[in-house]
Amino acid sequence: MSTVQASDFICILPQIILSGFAILVMVFEPFVPAARRVMLGWFALFAVASAGAALAWTSTLPGTAFGGSVEASFFSIFFMALFLLVAALCLLGSFDYLARDHVQHGEYYALILMATVGMCFMASSTELILVFLGLEISSISTYILAGFKRQDALSNESALKYFLLGSFATAFFLYGIAFVYGLSGTTNLTALAERIHAQSSPPIMLWVALLLMFIGLAFKVSTAPFHVWTPDVYQGAPAPVTAFLSVGPKAAAFAVMLRVFLVTFAGEGAVLFWLLWISAALTMIIGNLGALAQTNVKRMLAYSAIAHAGYVLVGLATGGEEGSASVMFYLLVYALMNVGAFLLIAHLAGTGEHWTNIEDFRGLGFERPGVAACLTALMLSLGGFPTTAGFLGKFYLFRAAVGAGLTGLTVIAVVTSVISVYYYLRLVVVMYMQEGTPQAPSAPMPWPLRVALAVCVAGIFLLGLFPGNVLTLAHLAAMPLP
Amino acid sequence: MAPLNHILALSVILFGLGAAGFVIRRNIITIFMCIELMLNAVNLAFVGFSRYLGDLSGQIFVFFVIVVAAAEAAVGLAIIIAVERNRQTLAIDEIDSMKM
Amino acid sequence: MLNSYGPIVIFFIIAAAFPIVTLWVMKFIRPKFIPTPEKVMPYECGITPESDARGRYTVRFYIVAILFVIFDVETIFLFPWAVQFQVLGLFGLVEMMVFLGILIVGYIWLWKRGALEWI
Numbered sequence: 001m002s003t004v005q006a007s008d009f010i011c012i013l014p015q016i017i018l019s020g021f022a023i024l025v026m027v028f029e030p031f032v033p034a035a036r037r038v039m040l041g042w043f044a045l046f047a048v049a050s051a052g053a054a055l056a057w058t059s060t061l062p063g064t065a066f067g068g069s070v071e072a073s074f075f076s077i078f079f080m081a082l083f084l085l086v087a088a089l090c091l092l093g094s095f096d097y098l099a100r101d102h103v104q105h106g107e108y109y110a111l112i113l114m115a116t117v118g119m120c121f122m123a124s125s126t127e128l129i130l131v132f133l134g135l136e137i138s139s140i141s142t143y144i145l146a147g148f149k150r151q152d153a154l155s156n157e158s159a160l161k162y163f164l165l166g167s168f169a170t171a172f173f174l175y176g177i178a179f180v181y182g183l184s185g186t187t188n189l190t191a192l193a194e195r196i197h198a199q200s201s202p203p204i205m206l207w208v209a210l211l212l213m214f215i216g217l218a219f220k221v222s223t224a225p226f227h228v229w230t231p232d233v234y235q236g237a238p239a240p241v242t243a244f245l246s247v248g249p250k251a252a253a254f255a256v257m258l259r260v261f262l263v264t265f266a267g268e269g270a271v272l273f274w275l276l277w278i279s280a281a282l283t284m285i286i287g288n289l290g291a292l293a294q295t296n297v298k299r300m301l302a303y304s305a306i307a308h309a310g311y312v313l314v315g316l317a318t319g320g321e322e323g324s325a326s327v328m329f330y331l332l333v334y335a336l337m338n339v340g341a342f343l344l345i346a347h348l349a350g351t352g353e354h355w356t357n358i359e360d361f362r363g364l365g366f367e368r369p370g371v372a373a374c375l376t377a378l379m380l381s382l383g384g385f386p387t388t389a390g391f392l393g394k395f396y397l398f399r400a401a402v403g404a405g406l407t408g409l410t411v412i413a414v415v416t417s418v419i420s421v422y423y424y425l426r427l428v429v430v431m432y433m434q435e436g437t438p439q440a441p442s443a444p445m446p447w448p449l450r451v452a453l454a455v456c457v458a459g460i461f462l463l464g465l466f467p468g469n470v471l472t473l474a475h476l477a478a479m480p481l482p
Numbered sequence: 483m484a485p486l487n488h489i490l491a492l493s494v495i496l497f498g499l500g501a502a503g504f505v506i507r508r509n510i511i512t513i514f515m516c517i518e519l520m521l522n523a524v525n526l527a528f529v530g531f532s533r534y535l536g537d538l539s540g541q542i543f544v545f546f547v548i549v550v551a552a553a554e555a556a557v558g559l560a561i562i563i564a565v566e567r568n569r570q571t572l573a574i575d576e577i578d579s580m581k582m
Numbered sequence: 583m584l585n586s587y588g589p590i591v592i593f594f595i596i597a598a599a600f601p602i603v604t605l606w607v608m609k610f611i612r613p614k615f616i617p618t619p620e621k622v623m624p625y626e627c628g629i630t631p632e633s634d635a636r637g638r639y640t641v642r643f644y645i646v647a648i649l650f651v652i653f654d655v656e657t658i659f660l661f662p663w664a665v666q667f668q669v670l671g672l673f674g675l676v677e678m679m680v681f682l683g684i685l686i687v688g689y690i691w692l693w694k695r696g697a698l699e700w701i
Binding site for chain 1: 490497500501504510513514517520521523524527528530531534535537539540543546547550553554557558560561562564565568569577579580
Binding site: 003004023026027029030031 | 673684687688690691694695
């Protein structure tokens, strides 16, 4: 029997801290009067900060723990830092939103923390069953978060769709794990890679297992044709939750994809390559064309999120250190842009999120120039304009793809992202060039939200102009991948 | 003692039935039960492989899957109750207020 | 090969024949069934049914059922631990106490939020 040592616990210290604080928030919740519940939110933010400090400590002690089922590597640390950043930004954007819409409950903050724990395990685990548990922890938490406005019919509907399709997808992922286990006798990714590479001709069942796992993860990252739930769920969920679930679970599922498809199943190159190629092309086309027809901002950004998943899939199809590093860099950039955009819309939509149509934003550029400038910067970055991080992220992805000889896919990617400029700019045009006054009553922007937005916008320009350090980190993280 | 092929065949049939039911059925509770059926098909495959390989870990995975399925069932039923309270219906076709 | 299924076939025939023969024989022995209002009531002991058995249950039952499912299923982890209690030793005990502690926190939360109250 293997013994458990203190170093094992240090390896998962960030997750332990997050879970512990999440439980504490749940315990305190019934004892805190409703007027002071926002304190629980600050407590949760403190938890994220402590987990960040623990992560910094863990990063000095790389290695595996618990019999090789969890690892602390540059790869896992890069993703965990990303998840903590997303959680912190969403928490900052949620404090006043929850008070405004009368759903200020401590469970919200606990669920954000728990979802973050699940995502951290998805990125740091090298054992498929633990990956599955992480996936479920984050999924179940986000199902509840999507339906957090219990009285709101749209929020209910969003939670229901997310739940039904999400659990349908995890069943596929799990079935894939079962077949992998049956064929190789192990679910440890490192051991699995050795056994697969040792075989000269992999059995056909391995491809079936691969396909099942791909379907499960494709639902999570919402790639075509498994994207049908995305617009409804993103539109119905409370906007700060949409910010969280359009970025966190997606990045976590991409982390699993990178680890499982590029490392463990690297021998299955051809099958996997065409699978990724076709779904990348489909996703970019469907996402960008779908967004053109939308009149609701949240729904438009949902289609845009689908399209961005397509760009990331281009990087996955590219593979190699270059491809993986550009995927990681892009996920970070995408997180900043998308969280910023959804948090800003959460604020602008007003009480009960009544004003989410594109037309509702007309005249905003004159009425509230600062806010409009912020939203414009985010839209330009999403559209991939030079000097913003969105441009550099796409540039690295496409350059890696061309370098690997994926010219056809890159052409599709460039053409569709040119199309995407139309719908991002439409919002800007409505804000600055159409007469009228903004529909939603203009409440002053609360300062925690200002901080979160400042981080997002500053991050976009910093990464757009000086990507050097972060890009080096992404390359370091991608190094252990082939 | 049933051979592995038979166990896997049953598991695939159950999984297929669950997936087909998920697509065809129109009542939310039934759809939800189809998902549970799929998870149990996975459990069956795990147990079958575990005995075939003579390796106990497959059976331990089943424990985790059962617990996760229970947690999912609890959250799912709670969401379904919330939907029912707001709309007085459980037919999936009537829950479509967000079509463009 | 086929011979080995012989006993099963015979078993099926006997199993099918048994209820048929019994019911046929009983037809001559038992008293004739004359339906009276008392005879066709759901409860022969005489209690009058108050409503249809397929009526709707209050949603409160679902909440209790959900809570039951969660706490019931968690015991699945207690069984392997109980069987290997000696081998797992102190570490196993501490681990299990942490697990149960988390469950108890959930229980406290439920209680305080009023999920156990019956309205």
